[in-house]
Amino acid sequence: DGGITQSPKYLFRKEGQNVTLSCEQNLNHDAMYWYRQDPGQGLRLIYYSQIVNDFQKGDIAEGYSVSREKKESFPLTVTSAQKNPTAFYLCASSMAGPTDTQYFGPGTRLTVL
Amino acid sequence: GQNIDQPTEMTATEGAIVQINCTYQTSGFNGLFWYQQHAGEAPTFLSYNVLDGLEEKGRFSSFLSRSKGYSYLLLKELQMKDSASYLCAPLPNDYKLSFGAGTTVTVRA
Numbered sequence: 001d002g003g004i005t006q007s008p009k010y011l012f013r014k015e016g017q018n019v020t021l022s023c024e025q026n027l028n029h030d031a032m033y034w035y036r037q038d039p040g041q042g043l044r045l046i047y048y049s050q051i052v053n054d055f056q057k058g059d060i061a062e063g064y065s066v067s068r069e070k071k072e073s074f075p076l077t078v079t080s081a082q083k084n085p086t087a088f089y090l091c092a093s094s095m096a097g098p099t100d101t102q103y104f105g106p107g108t109r110l111t112v113l
Numbered sequence: 114g115q116n117i118d119q120p121t122e123m124t125a126t127e128g129a130i131v132q133i134n135c136t137y138q139t140s141g142f143n144g145l146f147w148y149q150q151h152a153g154e155a156p157t158f159l160s161y162n163v164l165d166g167l168e169e170k171g172r173f174s175s176f177l178s179r180s181k182g183y184s185y186l187l188l189k190e191l192q193m194k195d196s197a198s199y200l201c202a203p204l205p206n207d208y209k210l211s212f213g214a215g216t217t218v219t220v221r222a
Contacts, residue, residue: 059211099208
Protein backbone atom coordinates (compact mmCIF):
# COMPACT_ATOMS: atom_id res chain seq x y z
CA ASP A 1 0.00 0.00 0.00
CA GLY A 2 1.56 3.27 -1.13
CA GLY A 3 1.07 6.32 0.97
CA ILE A 4 2.35 8.95 3.30
CA THR A 5 2.38 8.46 7.05
CA GLN A 6 2.79 10.77 9.97
CA SER A 7 3.14 9.79 13.57
CA PRO A 8 1.93 10.24 16.17
CA LYS A 9 -1.56 11.59 15.48
CA TYR A 10 -1.62 13.52 18.75
CA LEU A 11 1.45 14.85 20.58
CA PHE A 12 1.74 16.75 23.82
CA ARG A 13 4.88 18.54 24.93
CA LYS A 14 5.91 20.94 27.65
CA GLU A 15 6.88 24.46 26.74
CA GLY A 16 10.60 24.82 26.08
CA GLN A 17 11.10 21.31 24.71
CA ASN A 18 12.05 20.53 21.15
CA VAL A 19 9.87 17.94 19.43
CA THR A 20 10.32 16.07 16.15
CA LEU A 21 7.39 15.08 13.95
CA SER A 22 7.93 12.20 11.57
CA CYS A 23 6.85 11.99 7.94
CA GLU A 24 7.48 8.96 5.73
CA GLN A 25 6.36 8.24 2.17
CA ASN A 26 6.70 5.17 -0.03
CA LEU A 27 5.34 6.79 -3.17
CA ASN A 28 8.83 7.33 -4.59
CA HIS A 29 8.15 11.06 -4.68
CA ASP A 30 11.03 13.49 -4.95
CA ALA A 31 9.36 16.47 -3.31
CA MET A 32 8.12 16.74 0.27
CA TYR A 33 6.49 19.57 2.21
CA TRP A 34 5.52 20.62 5.71
CA TYR A 35 2.51 22.81 6.42
CA ARG A 36 0.95 24.21 9.52
CA GLN A 37 -2.80 24.73 9.90
CA ASP A 38 -4.39 26.85 12.62
CA PRO A 39 -8.14 27.05 13.30
CA GLY A 40 -9.93 29.15 10.71
CA GLN A 41 -6.78 29.61 8.66
CA GLY A 42 -5.37 28.11 5.52
CA LEU A 43 -2.33 25.88 5.36
CA ARG A 44 0.94 27.77 5.57
CA LEU A 45 4.15 26.38 4.15
CA ILE A 46 6.95 25.80 6.66
CA TYR A 47 9.64 24.01 4.61
CA TYR A 48 9.85 22.05 1.40
CA SER A 49 12.40 19.78 -0.22
CA GLN A 50 12.63 18.89 -3.89
CA ILE A 51 15.50 16.43 -3.61
CA VAL A 52 17.50 14.59 -0.97
CA ASN A 53 19.91 16.77 1.04
CA ASP A 54 18.24 19.97 -0.15
CA PHE A 55 15.40 21.98 1.37
CA GLN A 56 14.03 25.49 1.22
CA LYS A 57 12.30 27.73 3.72
CA GLY A 58 8.62 28.38 3.28
CA ASP A 59 6.67 31.37 4.52
CA ILE A 60 6.89 30.57 8.26
CA ALA A 61 10.18 28.70 8.80
CA GLU A 62 11.26 30.53 11.95
CA GLY A 63 11.44 28.20 14.95
CA TYR A 64 11.43 25.06 12.79
CA SER A 65 14.13 22.85 11.30
CA VAL A 66 14.09 19.93 8.85
CA SER A 67 16.39 17.34 7.33
CA ARG A 68 16.16 15.27 4.16
CA GLU A 69 18.73 12.51 4.45
CA LYS A 70 16.57 9.93 2.71
CA LYS A 71 14.08 10.26 -0.11
CA GLU A 72 11.37 8.62 1.98
CA SER A 73 11.71 10.72 5.10
CA PHE A 74 11.31 14.42 5.93
CA PRO A 75 11.18 14.96 9.71
CA LEU A 76 10.24 18.34 11.15
CA THR A 77 11.62 19.62 14.45
CA VAL A 78 9.62 22.22 16.31
CA THR A 79 12.14 24.05 18.45
CA SER A 80 11.64 26.01 21.64
CA ALA A 81 12.16 29.15 19.55
CA GLN A 82 8.78 28.68 17.90
CA LYS A 83 6.51 31.03 19.82
CA ASN A 84 3.14 29.44 19.07
CA PRO A 85 3.81 25.78 18.29
CA THR A 86 0.34 24.40 19.09
CA ALA A 87 -1.19 23.57 15.70
CA PHE A 88 -2.12 20.85 13.23
CA TYR A 89 0.93 19.85 11.17
CA LEU A 90 0.54 18.31 7.74
CA CYS A 91 3.20 16.67 5.65
CA ALA A 92 2.78 16.20 1.90
CA SER A 93 4.69 14.80 -1.04
CA SER A 94 4.52 15.20 -4.81
CA MET A 95 6.13 13.43 -7.75
CA ALA A 96 8.66 16.07 -8.75
CA GLY A 97 7.69 19.54 -7.59
CA PRO A 98 4.98 22.05 -6.67
CA THR A 99 3.12 21.82 -10.00
CA ASP A 100 2.35 18.17 -9.28
CA THR A 101 -0.52 17.02 -7.09
CA GLN A 102 0.42 16.98 -3.43
CA TYR A 103 -0.63 13.96 -1.38
CA PHE A 104 -1.07 14.63 2.30
CA GLY A 105 -0.44 12.54 5.37
CA PRO A 106 -3.07 12.29 8.12
CA GLY A 107 -1.46 15.06 10.16
CA THR A 108 -0.10 15.44 13.70
CA ARG A 109 -1.92 17.61 16.18
CA LEU A 110 0.72 19.12 18.47
CA THR A 111 -0.26 20.68 21.77
CA VAL A 112 2.34 22.49 23.83
CA LEU A 113 1.37 22.88 27.46
CA GLY B 114 2.89 37.19 -0.12
CA GLN B 115 -0.33 36.02 -1.67
CA ASN B 116 -3.83 37.38 -1.20
CA ILE B 117 -6.51 34.69 -1.42
CA ASP B 118 -10.16 35.45 -0.82
CA GLN B 119 -12.96 32.91 -0.62
CA PRO B 120 -16.23 32.87 1.34
CA THR B 121 -16.03 31.43 4.84
CA GLU B 122 -19.19 29.34 4.77
CA MET B 123 -21.89 28.14 2.39
CA THR B 124 -24.95 25.99 3.00
CA ALA B 125 -26.91 24.06 0.40
CA THR B 126 -29.46 21.27 0.14
CA GLU B 127 -28.72 17.72 -0.94
CA GLY B 128 -29.00 17.45 -4.73
CA ALA B 129 -28.40 21.15 -5.30
CA ILE B 130 -25.49 22.98 -6.94
CA VAL B 131 -23.02 25.20 -5.13
CA GLN B 132 -20.36 27.51 -6.60
CA ILE B 133 -17.36 28.46 -4.46
CA ASN B 134 -15.58 31.56 -5.70
CA CYS B 135 -11.92 32.37 -5.15
CA THR B 136 -10.10 35.57 -6.03
CA TYR B 137 -6.36 35.82 -5.70
CA GLN B 138 -3.41 38.14 -6.15
CA THR B 139 -0.03 36.47 -6.53
CA SER B 140 3.47 37.30 -7.69
CA GLY B 141 3.31 35.46 -10.98
CA PHE B 142 1.08 32.48 -11.60
CA ASN B 143 1.70 28.81 -12.31
CA GLY B 144 -1.73 27.34 -11.92
CA LEU B 145 -4.38 26.98 -9.22
CA PHE B 146 -5.30 23.96 -7.13
CA TRP B 147 -8.52 23.09 -5.35
CA TYR B 148 -8.42 20.67 -2.41
CA GLN B 149 -11.16 19.20 -0.25
CA GLN B 150 -10.63 18.79 3.48
CA HIS B 151 -13.01 17.00 5.82
CA ALA B 152 -12.88 18.14 9.44
CA GLY B 153 -9.79 16.84 11.22
CA GLU B 154 -8.46 15.12 8.13
CA ALA B 155 -5.85 15.77 5.47
CA PRO B 156 -6.68 17.70 2.29
CA THR B 157 -7.27 15.68 -0.86
CA PHE B 158 -6.72 16.89 -4.41
CA LEU B 159 -9.69 17.93 -6.53
CA SER B 160 -8.38 19.89 -9.50
CA TYR B 161 -5.51 21.85 -11.02
CA ASN B 162 -6.14 24.59 -13.60
CA VAL B 163 -3.33 26.17 -15.58
CA LEU B 164 -5.21 27.58 -18.58
CA ASP B 165 -8.37 29.66 -18.70
CA GLY B 166 -11.67 27.87 -18.94
CA LEU B 167 -13.77 25.20 -17.35
CA GLU B 168 -12.54 21.72 -16.52
CA GLU B 169 -15.14 19.15 -15.64
CA LYS B 170 -14.48 16.06 -13.58
CA GLY B 171 -17.62 14.16 -12.69
CA ARG B 172 -19.78 16.15 -10.26
CA PHE B 173 -16.99 18.68 -9.68
CA SER B 174 -15.87 21.36 -12.14
CA SER B 175 -13.28 24.10 -11.80
CA PHE B 176 -13.04 27.35 -13.73
CA LEU B 177 -10.11 29.74 -14.11
CA SER B 178 -9.71 33.27 -15.46
CA ARG B 179 -6.08 34.32 -15.16
CA SER B 180 -6.69 37.89 -16.30
CA LYS B 181 -9.27 38.39 -13.55
CA GLY B 182 -7.40 36.48 -10.85
CA TYR B 183 -10.53 34.41 -10.37
CA SER B 184 -11.47 30.78 -10.04
CA TYR B 185 -14.51 28.87 -8.94
CA LEU B 186 -15.28 25.31 -7.92
CA LEU B 187 -18.71 24.02 -8.91
CA LEU B 188 -20.19 21.12 -6.98
CA LYS B 189 -23.21 19.51 -8.62
CA GLU B 190 -25.76 16.98 -7.29
CA LEU B 191 -24.59 17.66 -3.77
CA GLN B 192 -24.32 14.72 -1.42
CA MET B 193 -24.03 14.69 2.36
CA LYS B 194 -20.42 13.49 2.06
CA ASP B 195 -19.57 16.74 0.23
CA SER B 196 -19.84 18.58 3.56
CA ALA B 197 -16.24 19.72 3.97
CA SER B 198 -13.90 22.65 3.63
CA TYR B 199 -12.75 23.55 0.09
CA LEU B 200 -9.33 25.16 -0.23
CA CYS B 201 -8.24 27.39 -3.08
CA ALA B 202 -4.46 27.40 -3.66
CA PRO B 203 -2.79 29.45 -6.40
CA LEU B 204 0.86 28.70 -7.22
CA PRO B 205 3.01 31.83 -7.60
CA ASN B 206 6.35 32.25 -9.32
CA ASP B 207 8.37 31.22 -6.26
CA TYR B 208 6.48 27.89 -6.33
CA LYS B 209 5.60 28.18 -2.64
CA LEU B 210 2.04 26.93 -2.52
CA SER B 211 -0.17 28.55 0.08
CA PHE B 212 -3.82 27.94 0.72
CA GLY B 213 -6.80 30.14 1.34
CA ALA B 214 -8.60 29.77 4.66
CA GLY B 215 -11.14 27.56 2.93
CA THR B 216 -14.89 27.59 2.40
CA THR B 217 -16.85 25.31 4.70
CA VAL B 218 -19.76 23.79 2.80
CA THR B 219 -22.60 22.29 4.80
CA VAL B 220 -25.01 20.04 2.93
CA ARG B 221 -28.45 19.69 4.48
CA ALA B 222 -30.96 16.93 3.84
